[in-house]
Amino acid sequence: xxxxxxxxxxxxxxxxxxxxxxxxxxxxxxxxxxxxxxxxxxxxxxxxxxxxxxxxxxxxxxxxxxxxxxxxxxxxxxxxxxxxxxxxxxxxxxxxxxxxxxxxxxxxxxxxxxxxxxxxxxxxxxxxxxxxxxxxxxxxxxxxxxxxxxxxxxxxxxxxxxxxxxxxxxxxxxxxxxxxxxxxxxxxxxxxxxxxxxxxxxxxxxxxxxxxxxxxxxxxxxxxxxxxxxxxxxxxxxxxxxxxxxxxxxxxxxxxxxxxxxxxxxxxxxxxxxxxxxxxxxxxxxxxxxxxxxxxxxxxxxxxxxxxxxxxxxxxxxxxxxxxxxxxxxxxxxxxxxxxxxxxxxxxxxxxxxxxxxxxxxxxxxxxxxxxxxxxxxxxxxxxxxxxxxxxxxxxxxxxxxxxxxxxxxxx
Amino acid sequence: xxxxxxxxxxxxxxxxxxxxxxxxxxxxxxxxxxxxxxxxxxxxxxxxxxxxxxxxxxxxxxxxxxxxxxxxxxxxxxxxxxxxxxxxxxxxxxxxxxxxxxxxxxxxxxxxxxxxxxxxxxxxxxxxxxxxxxxxxxxxxxxxxxxxxxxxxxxxxxxxxxxxxxxxxxxxxxxxxxxxxxxxxxxxxxxxxxxxxxxxxxxxxxxxxxxxxxxxxxxxxxxxxxxxxxxxxxxxxxxxxxxxxxxxxxxxxxxxxxxxxxxxxxxxxxxxxxxxxxxxxxxxxxxxxxxxxxxxxxxxxxxxxxxxxxxxxxxxxxxxxxxxxxxxxxxxxxxxxxxxxxxxxxxxxxxxxxxxxxxxxxxxxxxxxxxxxxxxxxxxxxxxxxxxxxxxxxxxxxxxxxxxxxxxxxxx
Numbered sequence: 001x002x003x004x005x006x007x008x009x010x011x012x013x014x015x016x017x018x019x020x021x022x023x024x025x026x027x028x029x030x031x032x033x034x035x036x037x038x039x040x041x042x043x044x045x046x047x048x049x050x051x052x053x054x055x056x057x058x059x060x061x062x063x064x065x066x067x068x069x070x071x072x073x074x075x076x077x078x079x080x081x082x083x084x085x086x087x088x089x090x091x092x093x094x095x096x097x098x099x100x101x102x103x104x105x106x107x108x109x110x111x112x113x114x115x116x117x118x119x120x121x122x123x124x125x126x127x128x129x130x131x132x133x134x135x136x137x138x139x140x141x142x143x144x145x146x147x148x149x150x151x152x153x154x155x156x157x158x159x160x161x162x163x164x165x166x167x168x169x170x171x172x173x174x175x176x177x178x179x180x181x182x183x184x185x186x187x188x189x190x191x192x193x194x195x196x197x198x199x200x201x202x203x204x205x206x207x208x209x210x211x212x213x214x215x216x217x218x219x220x221x222x223x224x225x226x227x228x229x230x231x232x233x234x235x236x237x238x239x240x241x242x243x244x245x246x247x248x249x250x251x252x253x254x255x256x257x258x259x260x261x262x263x264x265x266x267x268x269x270x271x272x273x274x275x276x277x278x279x280x281x282x283x284x285x286x287x288x289x290x291x292x293x294x295x296x297x298x299x300x301x302x303x304x305x306x307x308x309x310x311x312x313x314x315x316x317x318x319x320x321x322x323x324x325x326x327x328x329x330x331x332x333x334x335x336x337x338x339x340x341x342x343x344x345x346x347x348x349x350x351x352x353x354x355x356x357x358x359x360x361x362x363x364x365x366x367x368x369x370x371x372x373x374x375x376x377x378x379x380x381x382x383x384x385x386x387x388x389x390x391x392x393x394x395x396x397x398x399x400x401x402x403x404x405x406x407x408x409x410x411x412x
Numbered sequence: 413x414x415x416x417x418x419x420x421x422x423x424x425x426x427x428x429x430x431x432x433x434x435x436x437x438x439x440x441x442x443x444x445x446x447x448x449x450x451x452x453x454x455x456x457x458x459x460x461x462x463x464x465x466x467x468x469x470x471x472x473x474x475x476x477x478x479x480x481x482x483x484x485x486x487x488x489x490x491x492x493x494x495x496x497x498x499x500x501x502x503x504x505x506x507x508x509x510x511x512x513x514x515x516x517x518x519x520x521x522x523x524x525x526x527x528x529x530x531x532x533x534x535x536x537x538x539x540x541x542x543x544x545x546x547x548x549x550x551x552x553x554x555x556x557x558x559x560x561x562x563x564x565x566x567x568x569x570x571x572x573x574x575x576x577x578x579x580x581x582x583x584x585x586x587x588x589x590x591x592x593x594x595x596x597x598x599x600x601x602x603x604x605x606x607x608x609x610x611x612x613x614x615x616x617x618x619x620x621x622x623x624x625x626x627x628x629x630x631x632x633x634x635x636x637x638x639x640x641x642x643x644x645x646x647x648x649x650x651x652x653x654x655x656x657x658x659x660x661x662x663x664x665x666x667x668x669x670x671x672x673x674x675x676x677x678x679x680x681x682x683x684x685x686x687x688x689x690x691x692x693x694x695x696x697x698x699x700x701x702x703x704x705x706x707x708x709x710x711x712x713x714x715x716x717x718x719x720x721x722x723x724x725x726x727x728x729x730x731x732x733x734x735x736x737x738x739x740x741x742x743x744x745x746x747x748x749x750x751x752x753x754x755x756x757x758x759x760x761x762x763x764x765x766x767x768x769x770x771x772x773x774x775x776x777x778x779x780x781x782x783x784x785x786x787x788x789x790x791x792x793x794x795x796x797x798x799x800x801x802x803x804x805x806x807x808x809x810x811x812x813x814x815x816x817x818x819x820x821x822x823x824x
Binding site for chain 2 (some may be wrong): 118
């Protein structure tokens with residue numbers, strides 16, 4: 001039997017669009033991995049009426065409901081009270097939780113101040129609820145039966161929520177499901193979504209044991225294969241792989257930067273970056289990977305012509321003759337970064353991210369890349385169009401990472 | 413009369429937690445700005461049954477429903493068909509949209525290939541729907557009356573959705589609302605959420621004309637004041653401001669990096685960055701700001717000791733004596749970045765982001781900052797605890813930006 005799960009995020013800042021709800025995707029993924037597919041994610045504000053309606057609807061519809069947010073100490077934190085109302089139960093004050101809260105907030109006592117009275121409210125739970133301990137914050141969670149559904153209430157602060165899930169919720173839910181969702185991703189560039197969709201249409205008909213979907217993001221298409229049977233998922237991947245040819249750049253659920261980082265570390269290839277329009281974004285992506293310090297030799301953010309000459313040794317004559325956004329300058333930047341740092345591999349980016357700086361010959365979105373590897377330098381120019389500054393920078397980082405990925409795949 | 417709005421995002425990758433739904437927050441914010449507060453955001457998968465239920469429920473509950481996703485050319489794109497069923501209407505093929513699609517996909521014809529048949533499906537709409545033109549992709553949107561509700565169906569690709577909203581949807585919705593939501597944000601550091609909540613509790617009681625909420629994110633608290641009456645929002649801000657003292661770092665709906673960027677540009681203060689554990693993240697944050705190139709002189713990502721010496725001139729003796737994560741090294745890095753680039757202001761970060769590298773004396777989460785300004789160098793050390801690599805890097809960037817923000821606020 002597949003139990004159905006639902007996720008509910010609470011907060012005015014979410015429905016007013018002032019924050020993006022990242023908790024629900026995090027939870028949905030973990031629920032799916034436990035074989036508890038999420039059928040709906042809902043987001044509602046702090047207002048009591050909407051909150052009550054959303055909680056009762058979710059509990060009527062699904063077997064498991066995971067709620068995040070509204071467990072703080074302030075007036076607009078209403079989850080405890082509203083869940084108690086939906087259960088038709090009074091709130092009870094839990095002495096043990098109050099002691100835990102006092103321990104977390106010991107900084108007050110250490111400073112000779114009283115713990116705010118409002119924090120006491122965080123130790124109140126619906127009468128029949130069981131408490132979920134918060135190991136890194138003052139908001140304990142809880143779970144409670146609501147009709148035939150179990151509702152889990154977790155804090156909205158991501159770090160606290162993650163820790164509570166890992167330590168207390170996931171072990172409980174693991175016992176409630178006897179199956180698991182398996183996933184396999186194939187990442188593809190240089191294909192149009194419709195073309196790829198037509199090639200894969202036999203795999204995408206609804207109701208099959210394996211679900212195949214395509215998602216487009218920043219110039220990359222991801223083919224997601226999902227199913228309860230590991231063997232069927234693998235067979236689908238085996239059947240799809242030959243259709244992709246050289247468009248397939250890597251496989252797996254990890255990100256492109258992680259793939260590049262892993263390959264750099266695995267092959268012990270040292271790297272340096274020279275970034276102009278991406279302004280450190282590519283360095284930031286690669287240095288997110290733990291252990292990268294063994295191969296990451298240097299990153300240069302050289303926005304100005306002076307910085308390109310001074311920090312990378314780009315010849316002023318090249319800058320004058322070819323212009324700062326040119327394949328010649330990109331080549332010189334990559335060579336300079338490699339020479340300065342002694343890296344075996346270096347990549348450079350110089351382009352026009354906008355909103356200003358475009359010309360008819362070089363419109364906003366023109367980006368040049370240089371790649372230095374083992375003494376050889378290659379370049380390429382891309383015209384991404386005026387995607388807007390943020391997207392253009394991200395698109396440029398992805399293009400650079402794809403090139404690094406392809407280069408590293410040729411090693412050995 | 414306040415009309416209520418609702419947002420619905422469609423995609424298996426969203427309910428399986430493989431992608432974060434950012435479209436809904438973007439739309440919710442714009443709807444709120446138009447005086448059309450969003451009462452619920454929902455996310456469902458591609459499956460026809462759940463999709464149909466979510467669409468009918470939303471249309472029964474709200475006056476305006478904005479749907480994103482499911483307009484692509486592939487088998488798993490079912491929005492057109494399901495909305496037609498909910499309306500009880502057949503699909504009609506729209507010749508004009510098909511011509512538009514052919515124009516967008518002219519690359520096929522240019523290459524002598526036929527446009528995929530599946531793209532033809534994108535020109536089918538519920539019979540009474542009006543088409544919304546897609547100016548940057550092949551998926552047209554549409555809007556249609558469903559009972560007393562108007563449903564707007566927009567593509568899921570963010571860039572196409574943004575453009576369709578700005579050009580075609582927002583102008584229509586503007587005529588449907590005679591009010592507007594006003595917002596004012598106050599950004600605060602160095603306060604505990606409960607303490608701040610107690611100070612502000614009189615403002616946070618439900619049902620007042622102005623809503624005041626507190627959100628915590630990466631060591632910063634944001635007080636959000638929202639209301640339909642600009643004067644009341646301003647009065648609340650005026651009443652709250654004196655309660656915050658030196659904890660208030662800046663005001664407005666823009667991000668901290670944007671505040672720092674704006675101040676740098678406004679005062680013409682040139683800046684350089686020297687990053688170790690943040691690996692380019694701070695440079696990436698600042699270079700996101702348009703126009704920053706006039707003041708951003710250089711960014712150095714110096715992960716290794718060699719890079720710190722070579723690129724920033726940090727004395728090897730300081731590294732040996734004080735260790736790479738130390739206030740002395742942070743000071744030398746900031747001075748080095750300023751000297752190398754000639755910047756008036758420079759900031760440095762060196763710390764232990766983990767998961768490895770911590771010691772009992774210097775646990776993971778120890779981060780040192782150096783700030784050089786007009787010849788003077790200051791340093792500080794923070795112990796953030798083992799928040800995990802990603803959060804620790806973000807927390808360090810925020811700490812650095814707060815310091816820059818405070819420094820720039822003292823100019824003039």
